[in-house]
Amino acid sequence: MAEERSTPRAPNPGAVGSVRLMGVPIRLHFTFVLLLIFLVVIGLGSNQSPGNYTLFIIALVVSVLLHELGHAFVSSLYGIRTEEIVMFPIGGVARLERPAKPSEEFWIALTGPVVNLAIAGLIFVILYSQNRAVNFFALANPGDTNLADRIALGNLILAGFNLLPAFPMDGGRMLRAILSRLKSEYDATRIATWSGRMLAISMGLYGFIYMPMLAFVAFFIYLGAANEGAASRGRSLTQGIPVRAAMMTEYHTLTHGSTIRDAANLLLSTSQQDFPVMLGDQVIGLLGRTALLRGMAVEGPESYIAGSMEREFNSVPPDKDLSEVLPLMAHAGACALVMQDGKLLGLLTSENLSQFLLLRSVGLQPAEG
Numbered sequence: 279m280a281e282e283r284s285t286p287r288a289p290n291p292g293a294v295g296s297v298r299l300m301g302v303p304i305r306l307h308f309t310f311v312l313l314l315i316f317l318v319v320i321g322l323g324s325n326q327s328p329g330n331y332t333l334f335i336i337a338l339v340v341s342v343l344l345h346e347l348g349h350a351f352v353s354s355l356y357g358i359r360t361e362e363i364v365m366f367p368i369g370g371v372a373r374l375e376r377p378a379k380p381s382e383e384f385w386i387a388l389t390g391p392v393v394n395l396a397i398a399g400l401i402f403v404i405l406y407s408q409n410r411a412v413n414f415f416a417l418a419n420p421g422d423t424n425l426a427d428r429i430a431l432g433n434l435i436l437a438g439f440n441l442l443p444a445f446p447m448d449g450g451r452m453l454r455a456i457l458s459r460l461k462s463e464y465d466a467t468r469i470a471t472w473s474g475r476m477l478a479i480s481m482g483l484y485g486f487i488y489m490p491m492l493a494f495v496a497f498f499i500y501l502g503a504a505n506e507g508a509a510s511r512g513r514s515l516t517q518g519i520p521v522r523a524a525m526m527t528e529y530h531t532l533t534h535g536s537t538i539r540d541a542a543n544l545l546l547s548t549s550q551q552d553f554p555v556m557l558g559d560q561v562i563g564l565l566g567r568t569a570l571l572r573g574m575a576v577e578g579p580e581s582y583i584a585g586s587m588e589r590e591f592n593s594v595p596p597d598k599d600l601s602e603v604l605p606l607m608a609h610a611g612a613c614a615l616v617m618q619d620g621k622l623l624g625l626l627t628s629e630n631l632s633q634f635l636l637l638r639s640v641g642l643q644p645a646e647g
């Protein structure tokens with residue numbers, strides 16, 4: 279699978295370990311590690327040797343990685359850097375630094391399944407050259423003699439699964455790319471995520487009755503489709519609108535000489551949760567509610583806020599496209615300072631941004647200027 283993110287973004291939570299391949303950082307999500315442990319445990323009870331079973335699992339993980347590197351390679355041809363590849367239980371996800379255009383997205387998405395088809399094809403050819411036909415029932419009867427057959431079949435299943443025309447599968451991206459020639463990006467995404475949700479619901483129902491593992495996969499597909507739907511709606515409501523149109527221009531600031539008590543009073547008397555900390559007209563930090571509470575508990579109410587504030591904070595220029603800062607504002611309580619040439623112009627918080635989106639969705643146009 280491939281996923282687009284616009285920069286800047288927060289690092290992926292839940293990712294453990296990191297290696298670099300072709301310049302792309304590759305991380306394992308902790309749920310993927312759990313899946314590997316689970317697979318090893320159930321594999322120990324089957325009638326294959328542990329070494330053979332381990333090889334099979336490694337071959338599948340490598341196949342998924344090559345699939346993702348395929349996406350990364352074609353993205354790089356379009357000048358889109360891959361920020362990272364994260365391995366999840368339902369496959370890898372390649373995060374791209376910017377959204378691909380529909381024509382680019384079609385080829386980027388197609389390459390992943392093509393890599394798996396190529397791996398399967400290569401194994402077919404090698405087996406054929408040794409006068410062996412592929413045993414299509416190898417997966418049902420795993421043994422030490424049919425490892426190559428199982429790796430080939432595993433890759434065929436990976437290709438087929440990813441080609442399903444439903445978000446967040448690669449086929450869903452290809453469907454959206456084709457539809458966006460006829461419809462708006464928003465409508466194209468809506469149809470592709472709708473088919474993703476329908477697929478997830480039918481897989482989930484089938485899984486509950488016959489195959490619990492499938493219900494687990496369906497759950498991830500549903501989440502992926504719902505996330506993409508919401509992200510696309512957010513993008514369509516914010517594209518072409520500068521940050522300055524949505525920022526808060528009336529807000530309170532604190533100075534480096536303020537105490538935790540001053541900050542607490544301001545927190546109670548206003549609806550603001552994040553306070554820029556000023557030294558003259560320079561911003562030297564940001565005091566959020568969590569840092570304030572920590573300061574209150576650890577340092578006491580009479581301590582200076584300079585000891586508790588965050589010195590590293592997100593800042594965005596006022597003319598940046600609002601759709602590009604959405605990933606930064608995606609979690610509750612997120613706050614970014616709107617700054618130009620070191621001067622503070624306003625605040626952007628996830629709360630005021632969601633109010634802005636709400637007003638936009640009922641048709642309010644942002645004010646000019």
Ligand code: ZN
Nearest residue numbers: 279280390448
């Ligand atoms: Zn893919």
